[in-house]
Every structure is written in structure tokens, then in C-alpha cells.
Amino acid sequence: MANPIQPIIIKKVKKAAHAHHGxxxxxxxxxxxxxxxxxxxxxxxxxxxxQEQKVGLAEYFAPAALSPSNSGAGGILMGTALDSSGNRSSVPRDTAMGTSKQDGSRRTSGRASDREASRPASGSQADHSAVASLRQALQTLPEVAELSRNIVIEVTKDGINVSLVDEQGRSMFPENSVQPYERTRLVLKALAPTLRRLPNRLSVTGHTAAARPGSVQSVDSWNLTAGRALAVREVLSSAGMPNDRFASVVGRADTEPVFPDNPYVPQNRRVTITLLNEEPPLPPGGLR
Incomplete structure (x- = not known):
């Protein structure tokens, strides 16, 4: 008997390609x-x-207005200096100021670091501690955050400067007025408790910008700056600062601009509170 023919089954296995892993x-x-x-x-x-470069970097990136350099106006707290020997500005200024001011900032910041390096270590540490306390006092007031570019705290050879500086579009005093805005009063009242705890005597100095050629001044600049300095003293006094803590209250008119090359810009208008570095008084019967 013949064997039946069995079908031949061919299995084709299709290999699937491996998925791409990406x-x-x-x-x-x-x-x-x-x-x-x-x-x-x-x-x-x-x-x-x-160490000086580290301090400079820390101050540059510090929040609020402030910079340990020589001056009376420029960073609440990015350090700027408001006179020709200090750093010009650690914060961006109006572009109309030009690049010369930025170059000045680089040159003067180095000089400010040299000054601080030459000071006694204990005094420098005390100054930086005081600056930190002042900044902290301002940071507790959210309502003055928008004024961060109007408040500059910096270390100088004479002490610590706390400057209320006008900016383009935002000022600390109404035009030609000696009475500060309410926001300016808030800043001063926030600073008063810290200033009262520090041992330094205070000097309050008013400055203004020069009048542009051909313009007519309605208020005498000497009276204006002296009046603004007195108004700042009165606010601090009403906030608890003893009268015997004030060493001087003066107006400088436009004689000490922050930017001598451009004395007309708003940043020259400022009131500076200086915590003076003074020699401690001799004890009774001490050497004379």
C-alpha cells in the first residue's frame, strides 16, 4: 500500500526590527x-x-541697593558710587548716559576695593555688618522694592553712605519741593531703627543736578538741598533718632555732582545719610 503524500509545511518567521531607543x-x-x-x-x-575680588563679586550680586564703594548715590541697595572717585553704577542706567559711565564704573570699582583693602580688618568687618543690617531693614518692606535703584548703600573712607537717589522717571522728592514723597518717608522710617542701634553719628547732605543752560530756576538750589536734608533729618528724628546723633545737616546745591561730565542728569539729585567713622572719645582723664 502506497504511503500518502504528506504536505510540506514551510514556516517563515518574520523578524521584527528592534524599536529605536532614541x-x-x-x-x-x-x-x-x-x-x-x-x-x-x-x-x-x-x-x-x-579676598577683595570675592567681596566685590558678592556686592555686585547682592540684592537691594547697595555697594561698598565711594560715593553718594548709585545701587538699594547694586553698589554704585555717586562721586568721581567711586564706582559709577552697578546697575543699568538710562541708555542715554552712554558707555562712558559704564567704563567709569569698572575703573572706580577697583579703586573702591583698594580703599577697603587698606582699611583695618575690624573696621571693614563692622562696616559690612552694618551694611547688611541696613539692607535687611529695607528688604522687610515689599512696598519699597520698586525703589531698589533709588537707594544706594556703600562703604566710603568717611563711613557708610545711604543715598536716596533720583532716577529717570522716579524721584524721591517732588520737583522743587523739600518735602519727600510718602514712599521716601517709608524708606527712612524703615532705616531708622537700624540707624538708631548703630553707634555712628550721622551727617545728612543734600545734592541736586545743575540747571541746563538757558533754563530758569524757580527755587534756589542751596535752599532746596538744605531743605531736603533737613526734611530727612526730621523724618528720622520723628522715627526715634536722638537729636544728638546728628553731626551735621547741610546742602551742597550742585557743587558735587555724581557724574561731573554730565551734571544735568537726575542721578545727581540725592540726599545722602553718612554713618561717620569717628575716633572713639577719650575716657575722662585720658591722654590729651
């Missing part, structure tokens, strides 16, 4: 390598900078 891990790895490179670069830069 390159997300490559991106993550690249980010990690970049971060590590930035970290080691930062460590190298820190190891190569001096």
Missing part, C-alpha cells in the same frame, strides 16, 4: 558633562580670586 540619554549625559565642567571651572576661578 537619544535622550545622550542629551542628559551631555548636560551632566557640561554641568561638571562649569562646576570645576567655578572652583578654579574661586581659587584664583583674591
Amino acid at each position: 537619544g535622550a540619554w545622550k542629551i542628559a549625559y551631555a548636560d551632566f558633562v557640561t554641568a561638571m565642567m562649569a562646576f570645576f571651572l567655578l572652583m578654579w576661578l574661586i581659587s584664583m580670586t583674591t
Whole structure:
């Protein structure tokens, strides 16, 4: 009997291609390598900078208006200096000021660091501690945050300057008036408790910008700056500052502009409260 013919079965196995895994891990790895490179670069830069440079960097990135340099107006708190020997500005100014002011900031910030480096370490530490206390007092007032560019705290050879500075579009006093805005009063009242706790005597000085050629001044600049300085003293006094803590209250008119090359800009209008560096009084019967 013949065997039946069995069908031949051919199985074809179709191999599916493996799914593409993507390159997300490559991106993550690249980010990690970049971060590590930035970290080691930062460590190298820190190891190569001096203590004065570290202080300067810390002050540059510090919040609020302030910079340890010589002057009377410019950063509540990014350090700026308002006279020709200090740093011009650590915060962006009106573009109309031009690049010369930015160059001045770079030159003068170095001089300010040199001044601080030459001061006794104990005095420098005390000044920085006082600056930190003043900044903290201002940071507790959210309502004055918009004035961060109008308040500059900085260390100078004479002491610590706390300057209320006019900016383009925002001033601390109404035009030609000796009475400050309410926001200016709030700033002064916030500073008063800290100023009262510090041992320094205070000097209050008013400054204004020069009148443009051909313009007519309706108020005498000497009376205006002296009146604004007196108004600041009165606000501090009403907030609890003893009268015997004031060493002087004066007006300088437009004789000491922050930017001598452009004495007409608003930043020259300011009132500066200086916490004076003074020698401690001799004890009774001490050497004379």
C-alpha cells in the first residue's frame, strides 16, 4: 500500500526590527558633562580670586541697593558710587548716559576695593555688618522694592553712605519741593531703627543736578538741598533718632555732582545719610 503524500509545511518567521531607543540619554549625559565642567571651572576661578575680588563679586550680586564703594548715590541697595572717585553704577542706567559711565564704573570699582583693602580688618568687618543690617531693614518692606535703584548703600573712607537717589522717571522728592514723597518717608522710617542701634553719628547732605543752560530756576538750589536734608533729618528724628546723633545737616546745591561730565542728569539729585567713622572719645582723664 502506497504511503500518502504528506504536505510540506514551510514556516517563515518574520523578524521584527528592534524599536529605536532614541537619544535622550545622550542629551542628559551631555548636560551632566557640561554641568561638571562649569562646576570645576567655578572652583578654579574661586581659587584664583583674591579676598577683595570675592567681596566685590558678592556686592555686585547682592540684592537691594547697595555697594561698598565711594560715593553718594548709585545701587538699594547694586553698589554704585555717586562721586568721581567711586564706582559709577552697578546697575543699568538710562541708555542715554552712554558707555562712558559704564567704563567709569569698572575703573572706580577697583579703586573702591583698594580703599577697603587698606582699611583695618575690624573696621571693614563692622562696616559690612552694618551694611547688611541696613539692607535687611529695607528688604522687610515689599512696598519699597520698586525703589531698589533709588537707594544706594556703600562703604566710603568717611563711613557708610545711604543715598536716596533720583532716577529717570522716579524721584524721591517732588520737583522743587523739600518735602519727600510718602514712599521716601517709608524708606527712612524703615532705616531708622537700624540707624538708631548703630553707634555712628550721622551727617545728612543734600545734592541736586545743575540747571541746563538757558533754563530758569524757580527755587534756589542751596535752599532746596538744605531743605531736603533737613526734611530727612526730621523724618528720622520723628522715627526715634536722638537729636544728638546728628553731626551735621547741610546742602551742597550742585557743587558735587555724581557724574561731573554730565551734571544735568537726575542721578545727581540725592540726599545722602553718612554713618561717620569717628575716633572713639577719650575716657575722662585720658591722654590729651
